[in-house]
Structure formats: structure tokens, C-alpha cells
Amino acid sequence: METRYNLKSPAVKRLMKEAAELKDPTDHYHAQPLEDNLFEWHFTVRGPPDSDFDGGVYHGRIVLPPEYPMKPPSIILLTANGRFEVGKKICLSISGHHPETWQPSWSIRTALLAIIGFMPTKGEGAIGSLDYTPEERRALAKKSQDFCCEGCGSAMKDVLLPLKSGSDSSQADQEAKELARQISFKYGTQNPSVAPLPQPTQPAPKNTSMSPRQRRAQQQSQRRSTSPDVTQGQPPRANHTEHGGSAMLIVILTLALAALIFRRIYLANEYIFDFEL
Template sequence: METRYNLKSPAVKRLMKEAAELKDPTDHYHAQPLEDNLFEWHFTVRGPPDSDFDGGVYHGRIVLPPEYPMKPPSIILLTANGRFEVGKKICLSISGHHPETWQPSWSIRTALLAIIGFMPTKGEGAIGSLDYTPEERRALAKKSQDFYCEGCGSLMKEALLPVTSGSASSQADKEAKELARQISFKAEVNSSRKSVAEPADLSGFNHLPSSPEHQQESTTLAFQDTTPNEVSENQTNSASSSQEQHNQPASNNTSMSPRQRRAQQRRVPTSTNFNQVQQPRVNTNHMGSNALILLLVLALAALIFRRIYLANEYIFEL
């Protein structure tokens, strides 16, 4: 049964264009979508020369999301190679494990060259990475030529063109190395920027991203160690502070009636002065502690005197 796709979809347009460009195999790589699934591709790459993978021909899958090219593909190796784990999504700066480093201008050809360029690099514990010995990798490279893929019917001995010493072949090797270097550098730069930006993102909500998804994510990060009651209390305190600042100019107006002043006094929390007294840390000598207690007593006395004055004024008014 022939699968039908929405030809107006950006992902479908892009994938059909890339399929036409990669239709003919080269001596370094080849990739094509499955006959019944445009979003799953099978690829074949040759191991980079002058490395432990020299002479190897490796096969794998590329699974693309419906949002491609806005989101990165997932890459899975099917041939044992000693660098990437078989049957598992590998972690590369150009794969689905790192959407923050993906660029929509990259393509499946970019992913193929990146795989070739990353093969001689160290895994460093990344997901799907292996650190086999050079002897084991050379043995697997020789054995890889006999691999046959039942999914697409590709035989590694016939999947790619014979290696040539022409300028096109050398250019592909250089491009793969340079691409791997650039992508690794970009991943390191983005990682450092992210680590520097994280404390600023958690310090407040003045710099939240504009999209709802990012707003929800940032709010979750900010309250991930806070209970629901504490979150509600924080939001209430923020609203009270803004209301207090908004009403502060009105308290300086001497033309207000006693009833208005009493209403405003009720709106302002009675613990404001107490909180202002409690904010300084009591880390001074004994004299500082006595001064703090004296200020607290004076503040409480002022509040009591204010209450009595307002009560008498209310009685007189009646």
C-alpha cells in the first residue's frame, strides 16, 4: 500500500528534496528513505581513512521527527563498529539528544559527514558511545563489509562506490573532519553559555522566554524545590508588596479623612515593620542585640499607640 504524504508540509518538501540529492551513492556515504516511510532513512558511511575504522563500511538508521528540519533527527547504528553502540540512539551534537545545538540549515548529508568525522573521536561516556581498543575496531571494520541489512536489502560490499584518490574523495574527508570540529566547538560554546545563564534564569521572572512552553519550564525550575503552600505564599507576598508600593503615595496625603486612613491601615500588613526589623542578621556584639530589641519594643509601642489613637478618633466621630 502506497503511503500518502501532505506535499505542502515543510518536512515532506525538505525530505523529498534531500532524497533526490542523495539518490546516487558516493564512495563515502549514501542514504535513502524507506519505500513505505519517508521519515525513516537507512544510510551507509565509510570509515575515515588513517583511523581504526579505515576499510570499514557501516550501516544505520536515521529517524526524523515530523517537525524536521526544525528539530534534529535520531541516529542509530546497525553495524558493530566499536565507537557507537548498536541499536541505540547515539548522542551527538547533531542528533536528537542535543536539540539546543541543532541548526535547521543542517541536513541528512550533514549528519552523515558528522558521523564519519566523529568516529575517530573519544566517546567520553556519551550515550551510545563505546571505547574499544584499536585492534578490536580494526577487526570490526574488516567484518563490517559482510553486513547485510534485512530492512532495506543493502549489502555493505555493494552499498558505496569504490574508494578513489580524486579530489572529491579528499574533499569529503576534509569536510567531515572540519564539520566534526565545528559541531564539537559549537556544542561546547552552547554548554558554557547555558551554565552561565542558568543562575540568572532561576533568580527571578523578569527574563522569562516569551513562548508558553519556556515560561512553564522556567516556572517549574524556579519552584522545583518549593511546596505548593510555599508557592501560594510567595505569590501572595509579591501581590501584597506591589499593592503596598502602589498605595504608598496616598498615605502621604494629609487631606484624607480618618476613615480613609483607617481603611488604608487595615490593608497594610501589620507585620511590615516587624519584617523590616527582622531582616538584618544578628551577628554583632551584645550591644547590637540590645539595640535591636529596643527598636522592636519601640515599633510595637508605636503600633499600639496608633491603634488607640484611631479607636478614640472613631468614637469621637460617632
């Protein structure tokens, strides 16, 4: 497989390193790339203990982008489980639905533990989520052990190591729960219950040192600023009554001045005419 890929590619280097780290299965999870495609992995996880998925073994696909690990993978469950839809990309903050929350330090192992940790949580309408009853999930958990993947040929009974009650098993369970607490579950639509509350408007402080005349001027300024005629980003419109009266007064004064000048010219011309006679 190495000769088919550019070994200088950061994504290829990273995926080959993770494939070597996850080569040996554990009693909780296992994942490896397909023989003919380094960017598609098949994984198997065990249902978390003391939950509706206890005893279940679930299989799925992880499709990685060429920009991995800078961009997140897409996660698809193939085994019916009652928590995630089969054959559909599930919506987690660690999946391709939310690249804004993905961290390059996360890995395929992180994704596997996150799936285990999120299984007992509520779906609440997220993309690719289901909210089956506990009875239905327990029935699917028993049935999952007979699942065989047509894509990679894996049989669930043979993929994982036998479950043991040692410290390693307990540590994996605790790590999965901690990831579920740390990684926020992202919904397909915004949850209005977590929307930020509007901040109350604080009244302007009163200036007790202002004179009565200054207070009246400030109040008039505030009324003009809150007037419906004032729009954001535009100057307030002029008062038509005041401006109309001023314009009329200017016109009257201009006409009066013109008449006065005309009269004086007329009288001067008449005086000259009488003098010549």
C-alpha cells in the same frame, strides 16, 4: 510514495528534495528513505582513513520527526563499530538528543559527514558512545564489510562506490573533519571541566572625601546589611532591646500623665465641694 504524503508539507518537500540529491551513492556515503516510509532513512558510511575505522563500512538508520527540518533527526548505528552503540540513539549535537543545538540549514548529508568526522573522537561517556581499543575497532572494521541489513536488504559491499584517491574523496574527508570540529560533541551529563569559573568579588571603592562621621555611618550600614538577621527580599528585624525600652517609656509617660490629670480633677472637685459648704 508521493501520493501517500501531503506534498504541501515542508518536511515532505525537504525530504523529497534531499532524497533526489542523495540518490546516487558516493565512495564515502549513501542514504535513502525506505520505500514505505519517507521519515525513516537507511544510510551507509565509510570509516575515515588513517583511523581505527579505516576499511570499515557502517550501516544505520536515521529517523526524522514530522517537524523536520525544524527539529533534528535521531541517528542509530546498526553495524558493530566500537565507537557507537548498536541499536541505540547516539548523542550528537546534530541528533535528537540536543534539539537546542540543531540548525534547520543542516541536512541528512550533514549528519552523514558528522558521523564520519566523529568516529575517531573519544566517546567520554556520552549517550550511545563506546571506547573500544584500537585492535577491537580494526577487527570490527574488517568484519563490517560482511554486514547485511535485514531492514532494507542492503549488503555493505554493494552500497558504496569503490574508494578512489581523487580530489572528490579528499574533499569529503576534509569536510567530515571540519564538521567534527565545528559541531560540538554533546555529553549525556554536563562536563564540569567547562563550567564557568566564578568571578571574584570586587571590593567597594573607598570614598576619600567622606568625613569620619559619614564613614562610621557607612560602616554601620554595611554591618547591618551583612547581619545574619537580614534575609534576601525581607526587611531587617527590629532590635528588641531598643524597641522594648521605647515602648516601656511610652507606657510610663502615659500613666504619669493620666495620674496628673486625675489628680487635678480630684482637687478641683474638692475645692468646689468646700466652697459650697
